Amino acid sequence: MAAPPRRIPVSSSPRRPAVQARGLSKVYGSGDVAVHALRGVDVAFTAGEFTAIMGPSGSGKSTLMHLLAGLDAATGGQVVLGDTELTALGDTELTLLRRERVGFVFQSFNLLPMFTALQNITLPCELAGTAPDQGWLDTLIDTLGLRDRLTHRPSELSGGQQQRVAIARALITRPDVVFADEPTGNLDSRSGAEVLSFLRTSVRELGQTIVMVTHDPVAASYADSVVLLADGRIAGSIDNPTPESVLAGLDALRTVNA
Numbered sequence: 001m002a003a004p005p006r007r008i009p010v011s012s013s014p015r016r017p018a019v020q021a022r023g024l025s026k027v028y029g030s031g032d033v034a035v036h037a038l039r040g041v042d043v044a045f046t047a048g049e050f051t052a053i054m055g056p057s058g059s060g061k062s063t064l065m066h067l068l069a070g071l072d073a074a075t076g077g078q079v080v081l082g083d084t085e086l087t088a089l090g091d092t093e094l095t096l097l098r099r100e101r102v103g104f105v106f107q108s109f110n111l112l113p114m115f116t117a118l119q120n121i122t123l124p125c126e127l128a129g130t131a132p133d134q135g136w137l138d139t140l141i142d143t144l145g146l147r148d149r150l151t152h153r154p155s156e157l158s159g160g161q162q163q164r165v166a167i168a169r170a171l172i173t174r175p176d177v178v179f180a181d182e183p184t185g186n187l188d189s190r191s192g193a194e195v196l197s198f199l200r201t202s203v204r205e206l207g208q209t210i211v212m213v214t215h216d217p218v219a220a221s222y223a224d225s226v227v228l229l230a231d232g233r234i235a236g237s238i239d240n241p242t243p244e245s246v247l248a249g250l251d252a253l254r255t256v257n258a
């Protein structure tokens, strides 16, 4: 079967938003117990960039990521992925879109234990009934340093290696955006640094787009920019973040909310 067509390189259209929220709101529950998790969020995540979302616990980070990824429905506003409005899609279309145009990396790796590393990486293609693009597969395997681990099962891999397999799996379909939820949360600092370097490499060298939720200012410093959330609203952003500038940004939020 022919390989799926490659997407147009991101660099051909600089500063194009890969995914954006417009007036996005999310209310859990109703009446007295209603929780306003997002209160009219306007934010755009640029294609070909690595963006971290940070903010205090309960500020709405996970809710925003789930809505951007089409995993949950908004109460109001819009999510636009490329030129597709997610908020206008039905369940079946959303399922297909998530499979083909969105990648996920989770804190807990979420690999299938009975499959080899290679089978885990190519799983999204299997599910879509397409053959992996061999050139892209080779690029991912070599970039992520997995060539000599392909026949191993997850239990035979270190945490860092498992997360690299999960990154390759997230990237195999060349999705519009990869959403990473605390991807280094279960890793020691050395493996975490390695995984973050690979995420940055997949943006800088492979033209991918990554949006990562993290609590860790050091992890956020690997991103091109940081979006700060507080109380369900965008509270600021930091370009070219360092651990120090991120900490200062988070401290400023606490002061404002104190």
Ligand SMILES: Nc1ncnc2c1ncn2[C@@H]1O[C@H](COP(=O)(O)OP(=O)(O)OP(=O)(O)O)[C@@H](O)[C@H]1O
Residues within 6 Å of the ligand: 028, 029, 035, 036, 037, 055, 056, 057, 058, 059, 060, 061, 062, 063, 064
């Ligand atoms: N399914 C749900 N039902 C009810 N309330 C929810 C639900 N999910 C989240 N919330 C509430 O919405 C608000 C935002 O939660 P969210 O998980 O998005 O925050 P967060 O910034 O990711 O937090 P954390 O950093 O602790 O993971 C919180 O007040 C939370 O309790």
